Every structure is written in C-alpha cells, then in structure tokens.
Amino acid sequence: MTALKLCLVSAEIMPFAKTGGLADVVGSLVRELAHRGHEVRAFMPLYASVRRTHARFKAVPGLANVGLVIGTRPYTFSVRTAELPGSGIAVYFIDCPELFDRSSVYTRDPDEHRRFLLLTRAALESCLRLGFGADVFHCHDWHAGFLPLYLRSTYAGVPLFARSRTVLTIHNIGYQGILSRDFLGDLAVPEQELDADDLARGIINSLKTGVRFADTVTTVSPTYAREICSAPLGMGLESTLRARSRPVVGILNGVDYREWDPRHDPHLEVHFSSEDLEGKRVNKERLLDDLGLGAAPGAPLIGMVSRLASQKGFDLLVDALPPLLEARPVSCVVLGSGEERYRRFFESLVQRWPERVALRSGHDEILAHRIEAAADIFLMPSHYEPCGLNQMYSLRYGTIPVVRRTGGLADSVEHYDPATGRGTGCLFNDYDVPAVSWAINTTLDWFKDTTSWRRLMRNAMQKDFSWDRQIGEYERVFAETVAAVP
Secondary structure (H helix, E strand, C coil), rough: CCCCCEEECCCCCCCCCCHHHHHHHHHHHHHHHHHHCCCCEEEECHHHHHHHCCCCCCEEEECCCCCEECCCCEEEEEEEEEECCCCCCCEEECCCCCCCCCCCCCCCCCCCHHHHHHHHHHHHHHHHHHHHCCEEEECCCCCHHCCHHHCCCCCCCCHHHHHEEEEECCCCCCCCCCCHHHHHHHCCCCCCEEEEEHHHEEEEEEEHHHHHHHCCECCCCCHHHHHHHCCCCCCCHHHHHHCCCCCCEEEEEECCCCCCCCCCCCCCCCCCCCCCHHHHHHHHHHHHHHCCCCCCCCCCCEECCEEEEEHHHHHHHHHHHHHHHHCCEEEEEEECCEHHHHHHHHHHHHHCCCEEEEEEEECCCHHHHHHHHHHHHHEECCCCCCCCCCHHHHCCCEEEEEEEEEHHHHHHHCCCEECCCCCCEEEEEECHHHHHHHHHHHHHHHHHCCCHHHHHHHHHCCCCCCCHHHHHHHHHHHHHHCCCCC
C-alpha cells in the first residue's frame, strides 16, 4: 500500500514506560508500521522513570523550550528522541519536568489532566514545527482524547493539517479521563463542542470527546468492539459509540514473538519448543526453587500475571481458590500490584500454604516471562477484557489459559475438546464462582491425562497471533480513513 505519514500519541510506549498492555501494543505498532515503510512519529511523555533508565536522549533542533499555555498556566517543553531498542526508529519524548518528573506514570494530582493536555498539544505543536503533516494522527485512550477536537477547532486553519485525519484506539473503555467542568478553561476549545449532558452534570469526558470527533474509532478485539456498544460494558459511552456514522472497528492485538517465544526468550536460561518440551519442565523446577515453593515438579502450577483489580476477576478467586487449594495438589504463583484487598487475600494464601503459593508485588518483566514459561495453567477470569495479551503469550509457551469468554479472550482462545483433540484452552461463560471453579477443575482433570495434555500444549504453541498478521488491519483502517477525505 501507499506509505503514510503517521503520528502516534500515547501515554506509554514499551520499553520506555509500561503499566499494562497499552505500552506493548503501541511499541509494537511503532516498530511494525515503520518496518512496513510508513513514516512514523510517536510521542510520549518523558517521565522521571524514563529519564533515569534510558539515558541516551538527543535534542530535536527547533524544539527546545517551547512555550505553551494551558488555561492561564504557562508551561515550557522541549522534545528529545531515543531509539526504540534494536530498531533504528526514533521515539519522541515531551520533556516538561514540571508535569512529568513525578514518582509514577499516573498520579492523583489535581493537574493530572494538564499533563496529558500538554502531551497532546505538544505533539501537535511539534509536528507543526517539524513540518510533519500527518495523514493520520493515531490517538491512544483518553490521554489523547482531545486531539481530534483540537484538529477541528484550535488547529482547523493550519494548512499543514488540512488533510490530516484521526483514528482513536480504545484500549480499555473503563478509563475515560473524566474531569470537572471547572477545568473547561484549560481545554481552550469552544464550549458548544463538548457534550452538553456531561457539562450539565459538571463533568468533561476526555474519551467521549475523542469518540465524538475522531474520524475512526477502533478497539483491540472484534468481540470487545461489539460489547462496548451496549450496556454494561460500554460504561456509559454505548450510545455515543452507536451514534457514530462509522461503526467501531475491532482489531485483535498482536504479539511480539521476538520477545515472547520460548525458543529464544532472552529471559529464560533454558529454551524449549513444541517439538522439545523438556525445557519447560526445567524452567518450572527452577522457578519453584527460586520462589521457595516445595511443590512437586509434577504437580500442576497455576500462574497469574496481572493488575490486582476487580476487572481481572479477582473477586471470584477470593471464594474459588481456597477450596481448590484444600482439595487439589495445585500450586499458584502470582505477580502483580493493584487493589490492597487482593494483595491481602494472596498474602493470606501464602501464610496458609507457604509451600504452594507465592506472591510477588509490582512489575517484574523477567519474572513475568519466567512464569509464562514455567506454569502449566494461566488463570485469567476477567469480568471484561478488551484484548489481553497474557493469554496469547501463554499459548506460545504451552501454558494453558483458563479464561472467561469475553472480549479478546473469546477471540484468542478456543475451548478444548478431549474427544476431538481440538482447542487451545478452557473457557467459561458465567461470571460467578461456580463457573470459574468448574473451569479450573476441568483443566486440572485434563492435566492428569499426559497424552491429551501434550496435544493441548502443542495446539496452543502452534497458534500465531504475530503482528505480521494483525498490522495489515491497521493499515487498512488508516487507508480507509484517509480515503474518506473529500
């Protein structure tokens, strides 16, 4: 296809900053789109953590100490670049210490909205000064939700952007960037362009604004695209999504198999494949030993790598896991951080079964890879799941996913039938304790049949969710969006 000029704006890009799947997806998109011959500019904040861990930044000529006013507050930003590792592709960082030198990527500070208004405006101003007239501005989640409106208002008379179009990708509709109407002056957009019902309720919704003004809206799996157009999973935006002249497009996320493949995973000491599974056994033994678990290597190991949040189904596990651990010789290893109540729950399991349960808090990329390689089962009982990446990582590692039939989980996991030998995991439908308990116990029963289990593992490991297959869908959406320009 014809090469396009693409500007991606995101709060996170892997490997520079990551709190979830957003970073993985945008990092892969930048790499894959550039490798397909498109001219890509990707913008994200220069957070304090990024400044500490990635020291090699280059200044961008003409983009030093640029003044920008948000509301009545003047800010100054500069732009720096760093190479996306191993790619030769530059990522652009908005350097504004006053807003981004903080202890975490996201905060509860009263100026949180200004941080991402500045990211959005600075990306547009940078493109303007660089003479980069993007064919498509690709906006990710609520953080860049005002960019489509800015193009139609503040930057409407800019010749460089006259033919620019916007694509908004919703990675998780549960995060909408809602702020008080009191901050209307910070937006610098005509009040009549904002949703009147929201203003009457005293709020401004960043994501809803993006949905209303973007030329195209996508989300990260076909099933989730259907789910969010109805309650309850539309979370208040279902009518706005249905009112669009063009329907929401669902594109399943891809997986970067350069990083996530047991045949050459850089974080594993012993590699393995569907033809030679011995390395998986070794990885399991080493992980159990390193975590201080005394379970027999032949006993099933359940892995979880996740935010500890109700969205991920942890409220079900509070009632489902203790009886399971009492009744069956299963072990669990959990990596994640989030809600305190779930951390305390898993700590109670560790105290009760110290030889069989391990909890590690926070984000640990190396441990995440090791869990995927070592576990027999990956548990992901999400209430809703826009796409999910860990279930696709798990498939490649022969770690059988137990998931609820929702969003991208439904699109990427096929329920196993021992009679036919077809399928890649275990799916359950109802969001309740009996359903998730049935799914875990069913999978544990499959595990006892070694021949059937190895067939299931090989089915899983042969699935291909590479970006080579998925990136063409984004190219098609971009091309159709540009073609709609009068």
